[in-house]
Amino acid sequence: MFYEDCCSVHPGRFYIYPQSLPQYLPIFPPPVVPHSSPSLPCTMAMAKFALMLTIVLLAVLMVESNPKVIVGEATQTEGQYHLDRAGGYGQGSLNFYQCAPQCSRRCSQTQYKKPCLFFCNKCCAKCLCVPPGFYGNKGVCPCYNNWKTKRGGPKCP
Structure with a gap:
């Protein structure tokens, strides 16, 4: 009952x-029903946003990676070092994309490869030249030769 x-x-x-x-x-x-996934328009909007963000970041990186040209700081001695076609050396004789292979060549016989490559690439980006040989010959590129550390030592290998 x-x-x-x-x-x-x-x-x-x-x-x-x-x-x-x-x-x-x-x-x-009752059994728990899992939440439904986001609707298709929401995921499409997020995908479009991510794609646009990626494109913008790539564009910014491409602009930042190009060497900066400073107008108005040219000196009279600068003209004699540009595009030394006879020897292939001298200030401004390289393009920025040629720095890595030239620095690899210059630093190939040193036992301190990482710091040599780091400073050589830094100097090449500024001077657009790497002296011939594995050591010395810095007189060919005065910018490379005259860039000094805070203590007065040579900055470029």
Whole structure:
């Protein structure tokens, strides 16, 4: 009798229906439904935003990687070092993309390869020239030769 008044058996579930609540209450909670994934327009908008952000960043990096040309600081001695076609050396005789192979050549016989390459690339980016040979010959490129550290030592290898 009590069982008939408070509980009812349904296939696979037990329900309690007390007299104070008019609705059936399951003893076992219903299964949890996972949240649906974002709608397609939202993911497309995020993908477009990510693509545009990537393109903008690449454009900024390309602009920043080009060497800066400073107008108005040319001296009279600068003209004699540009594009030394006879020997292929001298200030301004290289393009910025030629610095890495020339510095690899210059630093190939040193035991301190990493610092040599670091400073050689830095000097080449500024002077656009790397002296011939593995050591010395800095007189060919005065910018390379005259760039000094804070202590007065040579900065370029």
